[in-house]
Each structure stands twice: as C-alpha cells, then as structure tokens.
Amino acid sequence: MNLVTPDTGLLFWMVVIFGLVFLLLWKFGFPIITSMVEKRNRTIEKSLKDAKEVEAQMSAMVAEHAQMLEDARKEQAQILREAADTRSKLIADAKDQAREEAAKILADARAEIEAEKEAALRDVRKEVAVLSVSIAEKILRKELSEDKEQREYIDRMVDETVREQAQS
C-alpha cells in the first residue's frame, strides 16, 4: 500500500522545510503580527473605555448644568418677586408719606391763615377802635359844645351800651 506508507524522502524534506519555515516565521513573522494587532486591540479597548468615561462625565455635567439653570431660574423668580414687593411697598410708603406731608402742610397753612386772619382782625379791630375813638372824639368835641341835646344823646348812648352789655 503506497498510500499509507510514509515516504522517507518526503518525510525528510517535510521536516527540514517545515522546520525552517517555522523557525523563520517564529522569529520574524507571527509574533510581530499578533503583538501589533494586540497592541491595537488594547488601544481600541482603552479608547472605548475612555469614551465611556467621558460620556458619563458629560451626562453628569449636563445634569449639573440643568440643575444650575433650574436654580438660577428659581433665584431669578425670587429676586423678581422680592423686587416687586419692595417696589409696591416703596410706592405705598411714599404715598403715605406724601399724604402725611400734604396733610401737615395743609394743617400748617390752615393754622397760618388762621393766625394771619386773627392778626388781621386784631389790626382791623384796633384800627376800628382807634378810628371810632377818634371819630367819637371828633364828634364829641363838636357836639359837647351844645348842651341839652348832648346830654340826651350821651344818656341814650349810655343806655344803649348798658343794654348791650346786659344782653351780651
């Protein structure tokens, strides 16, 4: 059986050639290829891991950003509300103050007017008294020269005055 009997020549050459090629490829072939590919695989794995980490960081940052926005919005609303409150309070205060001021001014003015009026009246009364005294003086100076009639007149005047006094 030729087929199942290993041939010496072929055995010899197979050992020599296979061994030689194997040694060459062991030294200069396969390890270079596999180490390079493994290096690349490691880099790819690392890059993927890094990318995942960055993504996680990014999503954390996005969440933080959203939180910050939310906070800022709340703060803004608060500030606006406070400002509105302050404004209305200020306006109210100012109004009150203005009203008070106005009332005070009015009262002062009224008091002054009253005082002025009093003073004016007092002056007028003084004037009238002086005038009436001088008029009366003049009249008296003229009338008192005549007798009887003056006597009657004086009496009447006195009566009237007394009556007035009595009435009041």
Added chain:
Amino acid sequence: MILTWLISLLLFAAPAPAPQAEEDVDVAGIIFEHIGDEYEWHILTWGDKHVILHLPVIVHGSTGWHVFSSKHLEHGESYEGLVIDPEKGKIVEVDSGKRPFDISITKNVLSLMMSSLLLLVVVLLTARWYKKHDVLNEAPTGIAALMEPLVMMVHDIARENIGEEDYRRYSPYLCMAFLWILFNNFLGIMPFFPGGANLTGNIAITLVLALCTFFTVNLTGTKHYYKDIFWPDVPGFLKPIMPIIEVFSAFMKPVSLTVRLFANMLAGHIMILCMVCIIFIMAKYGAVLTGSMTVVSVLFGIFLDALECLVAFIQAYVFTTLSSIYIGLARAHGE
C-alpha cells in the same frame, strides 16, 4: 477556479484515452497519478506535446550518492544502476531491487518547497506591513488585511484553549500549522501548476505535522499533566490500568490527527477525480449517455469542488483546534 479546474482536467485526461477509444479508461491509473508522488511533474499535454518538468533525483544507495535529472529514468530506462520500479513507482537499484535512501526532489517535495516559500513570503510581507505602518492610526490594507483575520483567528483559538498564561508561546506554532495546511489544501484543489500536488493528502506530511503537535504537547507538559497520566486521582484498583490507557491515548492523538487530515484530503481528491473520469468512462456508450452523464458529472464536480474548498478550511481549522486543545490539556495546572 472551478471552471479552470474542470477545463484543465479535460486537457489533462482527454488526449490520453482518445487514441485508444476502444480500450477501457484506466481510472485507477489516472487517479493514482494525480494523488500519488512522481519524479517528474506532468504539467500539461497539448496535442502530442507533453510539458513535463523533470525533477532532480537525489539518492544514496550501495554505490554512494547519485544526483541526476529524472529525465534519464523516463519510460523505464535505467541510469547509474537505478530504475523506477513500475509497480511501486519508486526508484530501486537495478541489481538488488532494494530501495536506496531517496531524498529526490519529487513532485510533492517541489510543491512543498513552493508552498512553504509562498507562505514564508506572504507572512513576512504581512509582518513587514506591520513594521512599516502605525497600527494605531491605520487600518490594515492589502496583504495585511487578508492575513490578519486568519492569524488572529488562530491566536484566539490558542488563547481560548491554552489559557491566558502561556498561549503566546504556542500561538506561532498553531498559526504556522493552520496557515501551512490551509495553503496546501487550497493549492491541492487547484488543478494546474503550481498547485495540483496532493500534499496534505499524503501521510508522510500529515505524520510530520501530527508529530510536531505530539512533541510540543509532551515536551512542554506540566508536572500536573504527567501526574494525571501516571498517577491519576482514581480509586486504587484503577491505578495500574489508567497509565496504560493514558499513554495509549497520548500516542493515539497524533495518529488520529494524521489520519483525519490525510483521509479527508485524499478522499476529496479521489471523489472529484472520479466525477471527472465518469465523462471518459461513458465516452464509449454513445452520445446521449455521454452527454447526459457529462452534465451530471460536471454539476457534481462543481458541488464537490465547492465542498472541498469548505473541507480545506475546516480540516486546517480542526487540526489547529485539536492541537491547541491537546496543548491546553498538557499545560493544565492542578486546582
């Protein structure tokens, strides 16, 4: 490829039986010529012209070394006291009929040289690509893109079966075995020069491959591996039996590797050759039968050829995977 295979087989076989159409086609002769080894390489027959590559004969017999072209031994002629035995097809000494020590460059040896050189060049070119390019920034192109998946596939097989610890030491051998078998399987399917030699279907070749695995396994085995063979953890009455079984199994592993690859590739070659031969066997039974059988056998030939391409890959894969599993077993560490 399949078409060229069939066409060139027609070229191979057609002129031979044509002149003697009356005679039966020597199917066994044709088949054994294709799957066997020869001292010359019959590349092509074109009409009456034979394109034959005469290969050098290198033998050491009782009269010392002889180195000459096999042209001198054509047609059963004897030269320097040597002749090709017509039955065995091997060189024997004319006087004694004994086989000399024969390391001639036969068809298979030349094919072995060419395919090994091809593998060497291809892998070294691939390695050169990786040296010259920055792998971190460039995707593999050309030959590197072709070879990288194959090499990395074997590398991964090695890692799975041998373990993270020391698979790197064995990965080059497994890559070498896988690619070498793959290259030669495909070259064997290729029907024309420089393919066509039935190398992986030759038992000497598969024996050397299996012995490589055998020595790798048994010379680098751990203590634990040897303890498992000679003093396994089994009940006392099994202790004397187990080493016998284990040693036998250790020696059967390379035998199974040898025969599996050899028989698969040989059977594939024979099947395809038979399919093609049907056409010529049928030639004497008239046009109708010949025509219809030609269609059938061409279709079957195409099918078998496609199957062989699959088998070529699977056998290389199986040999590598089994080798890596055997190595992995020998690298076992006690729990």
